[in-house]
Amino acid sequence: MNTEFKAGALVAFGGYAQAIVYGMLAFAPLGQVGLAYGIYAGLASALLGGAVGALFGKAPVQFGGPRSSTALIVAGSLLGFQQATTSHTELMLLLALELVLTGVFVALAQRQGLGKLIQFLPAPVLIGMNTTLGLFSAYKLLPAMLGFAVYTTVVQAIQVPAAFSVMALGVSAVTIAVLMYFRAVRPNPLGLLYGLSCGFAVHALLLVFWPGELSVQTVAAWPGHPLWASTTTEISTAASNLPDLFLNTPGLLLQLLVGAAVLALLVVLESMQAMLQVDQALGTRHNTRRELNTLAAANVLCGLALALPSSNYFSRSNAGLGLGATHRRSEGWYVVLLLLFLAATWPILPHLPLHILATAVALSSLFLIQGTTLQLVARFMMPTSCRQMAPTQRFTVWVVFSMVLVTGLSNLLIGTLAGVLFVAAYFLQQQSSSGLRSIEFKPAARSRSMRPRAHRQQLDTAFEHLAWVRFDGNLFFGNAPAISIRLQDELAQAQSVLLDFTQLRYIDDTACACIDRLLRQSLCPKNTVAVLPNTPTQPLGGEGLLRQTLTAQGVAIQNHVDDAFWQIENQLLAHDTHANNTTTGNALQTLRDSHLCDHMSTSRADTFAHYWTRLDIGAGQTLFSEGAQPCGLYVLEHGQLSAWHHTGHSNERLMRFCPGSMLGEMALIDGKPRSATVRADTPCTVLFLPLNQFEALSRQETDLVQTLQNNLARELALRIRLANQSLALTQ
Numbered sequence: 266m267n268t269e270f271k272a273g274a275l276v277a278f279g280g281y282a283q284a285i286v287y288g289m290l291a292f293a294p295l296g297q298v299g300l301a302y303g304i305y306a307g308l309a310s311a312l313l314g315g316a317v318g319a320l321f322g323k324a325p326v327q328f329g330g331p332r333s334s335t336a337l338i339v340a341g342s343l344l345g346f347q348q349a350t351t352s353h354t355e356l357m358l359l360l361a362l363e364l365v366l367t368g369v370f371v372a373l374a375q376r377q378g379l380g381k382l383i384q385f386l387p388a389p390v391l392i393g394m395n396t397t398l399g400l401f402s403a404y405k406l407l408p409a410m411l412g413f414a415v416y417t418t419v420v421q422a423i424q425v426p427a428a429f430s431v432m433a434l435g436v437s438a439v440t441i442a443v444l445m446y447f448r449a450v451r452p453n454p455l456g457l458l459y460g461l462s463c464g465f466a467v468h469a470l471l472l473v474f475w476p477g478e479l480s481v482q483t484v485a486a487w488p489g490h491p492l493w494a495s496t497t498t499e500i501s502t503a504a505s506n507l508p509d510l511f512l513n514t515p516g517l518l519l520q521l522l523v524g525a526a527v528l529a530l531l532v533v534l535e536s537m538q539a540m541l542q543v544d545q546a547l548g549t550r551h552n553t554r555r556e557l558n559t560l561a562a563a564n565v566l567c568g569l570a571l572a573l574p575s576s577n578y579f580s581r582s583n584a585g586l587g588l589g590a591t592h593r594r595s596e597g598w599y600v601v602l603l604l605l606f607l608a609a610t611w612p613i614l615p616h617l618p619l620h621i622l623a624t625a626v627a628l629s630s631l632f633l634i635q636g637t638t639l640q641l642v643a644r645f646m647m648p649t650s651c652r653q654m655a656p657t658q659r660f661t662v663w664v665v666f667s668m669v670l671v672t673g674l675s676n677l678l679i680g681t682l683a684g685v686l687f688v689a690a691y692f693l694q695q696q697s698s699s700g701l702r703s704i705e706f707k708p709a710a711r712s713r714s715m716r717p718r719a720h721r722q723q724l725d726t727a728f729e730h731l732a733w734v735r736f737d738g739n740l741f742f743g744n745a746p747a748i749s750i751r752l753q754d755e756l757a758q759a760q761s762v763l764l765d766f767t768q769l770r771y772i773d774d775t776a777c778a779c780i781d782r783l784l785r786q787s788l789c790p791k792n793t794v795a796v797l798p799n800t801p802t803q804p805l806g807g808e809g810l811l812r813q814t815l816t817a818q819g820v821a822i823q824n825h826v827d828d829a830f831w832q833i834e835n836q837l838l839a840h841d842t843h844a845n846n847t848t849t850g851n852a853l854q855t856l857r858d859s860h861l862c863d864h865m866s867t868s869r870a871d872t873f874a875h876y877w878t879r880l881d882i883g884a885g886q887t888l889f890s891e892g893a894q895p896c897g898l899y900v901l902e903h904g905q906l907s908a909w910h911h912t913g914h915s916n917e918r919l920m921r922f923c924p925g926s927m928l929g930e931m932a933l934i935d936g937k938p939r940s941a942t943v944r945a946d947t948p949c950t951v952l953f954l955p956l957n958q959f960e961a962l963s964r965q966e967t968d969l970v971q972t973l974q975n976n977l978a979r980e981l982a983l984r985i986r987l988a989n990q991s992l993a994l995t996q
Contacts, residue, residue: 272590273598276328276581279457279629280599281606284311286415286626287336289619290405291573293416294343297485300416304614305488306573307331308607314575315600317563319593324540324551326590328581328599329563331573333402333630334531337677339364339573342524349514354503357491357571362507363525364568368561370529375557378775379533390687391538392638393664397672397680399633406630409623410437414482430480430620432471437624440464444628454587457625464621481618488614491571527681529564532576536560539579545806546586580629638665700744700776702737702768704755712830714921715984717858720838727837730760737768745776753787761792761837763829764820769798771806777814784818792836799824831921852877852952855902858925863976869969876962877952888943888951889929895936897955899928904949908941921946930977 288307292299314329339360346359408417412434422428443463447456468481492500511518540556543549556577563575585595610617638661644650645662664687672680707728716724734752756762766772784793795815798805805811815822823829853874856862862870879902882888888899891911906922919941922928928943928951963970 268589269592269595270598272585272588272595274602276584277599277602280311280330281603282461282622283626284308284331286622287331287333288573289415291336291339293340296416300484301486301488302491305490309570309572310567310575311603313566313572314563315596318559319596319600322556322559322593324556325592326543326582326585326595327577328596329575329577332535332576332578334398335528335574338528341676341678345520349517352503354495354499358503361568361571363521365565366525367528367574368564368568370526371532371557371564372561374529374533375554390664390684392661393668394684395633396638396665397668399630400669401672401677402630403627406623406627409620410627415619415623433481433620436464436467437620439467440621440624441628448632454584460625468618481620484615486615527678528574532560532574536577539577539582542579543582547591700738700740701748702735705733708733712827712834715926716923717925724834732756732759733763735765739770740772740776745779749779749783752783756787761833762788763833764795765826767796767798769805772811773807774810777810781814792833794821794829794832796823796826796829855900855952859900859927861976864972873969876958877954880951880953882945882949884945884948886945889939891939891942893939897953898930900952901926902950902952905946906943906949907946908943910941
């Protein structure tokens, strides 16, 4: 079966139940009469949001529909509006106005770049928001799980125990058991479908064995638009009364605007979080502007139709991804199958046992709370383990506690605003600290390479004007302009620049535009090399856009800091690492360049040169392998060699060798097996002193060997200093 169809079917079945329950939660302040309105509002939101998204959205595996968070905010708005008017028509017009404004605010959020901002929401705040929403949604539905009516509050259930139904509790218990089995014991993406199926099957069996009216809550009415019962005259009169209502009721307009703003924030938050998750799972990157415009249009239509706000949510996306969906076609199937479910259940919709749907949705809400969050709370409560927690882990717990406390004392609207304050605090800190790690002039770091002494001295002078710019964290529209201005000022005197993006986690298009402007105005004439991370487990978000920006400005790109320093050094030396000069000098001159002949007389140097033989090595050929027994000493006369060490499943380059470098000198000192594999990067010519020749030299020329050993000791000391410099590459 087509994966897009299967994904649409799974999400449609779960979304059908969620739409009904969230709608009932939203209109719970109206009591039993609000259930029919709620079912209409929830299903209309799912259908309108899904249809607009399928037609105009581009991000894959996204499904529109109502959410528990927005439903609870709508319920709070209805309670507030009831304090201002007793007219049912005016009440519904106020709600419609708030919902339309929600869509308008989503469009304004897109204009202000809020969609980009959501990409950088800190994980602690997201965890805190999801935990609060899960707990509050489950709390609101707890009476339905325990055998009471869906719109019954916990306080009402305690005060009126006679409303309890043993039969509803029994069916809910069966539904809970099946859902828990397929969520916790044997996780299955079809677990919600199995749980609902078992609940309805048990209810059907009860109808067979105990015919008649069962003591369970039903809608008892057909779903209908909240304004259908009002005449045109009543609607017109109520609309004309709204201005006077705002003037005569202080705070009503502010309540409406704040409610619409928070609804818009939740829609954007949930939808952008879902899109980010899908992009990370599929390796894609989509235009947040188009998706937010689509959401804005969908929510304006939902407001005009008096439906609940529609947003994309990552649990629906997860379900689709789990079945292998990769396209937006799955949302088209989702809308079609929702209509089919509605058509199939329409005859029995007034008699649908609502507690079964409410139980399934309540349990799904509880699974918003991650197991790791509960572990963090448990560790936080223990003084010994609390001190060992990372700052971000303690921040997560404080977000959870604060949002849950504020929501419990007031309502979800105020709790969500508390979450917004945490987000603002995070971004104020990020704007001042994240993005740019350091600017280091005359860095101590060098490439891991052995170069002639003259070249090393030349590089020491050239590095006086080299700047190593290291980025860190997130580079986005909030901090990129300030960082770009700072770089433009501080790099004015630099002649070579290394842009190090290896520690960057995410970069957006605004930051790329700032880098493009910086390259064009300040860095283009200079030797500029960029290094991008090469870690598949933690990819750089927005890497494709950054790579495109750097390439357009002709900036060389490397995947390792060592390779970047190597390229800059070669540019400073005007040296082509792959040049293949076929001429070779004499052996004595090569040995002098290697400094093995330092402090030797001319006659002894001539004698020393006669012990060496010349070898030619092709590109890619191995000179000697790691673990091999020592056979002698080598000096590179022409070409380039590299030493490699096998670590785990990969090979790491330890050193590059330029002409004049000696190799294998450790074997002459300790006689132990080779510590690395040396392979030719280009066609090479080497001078070779076999071990038996060295032993013969030791017997015949003791003074010469003493001078040679002193030179080898100085070479090893130099390599230790170079190794210390290379440590700066990893710090």
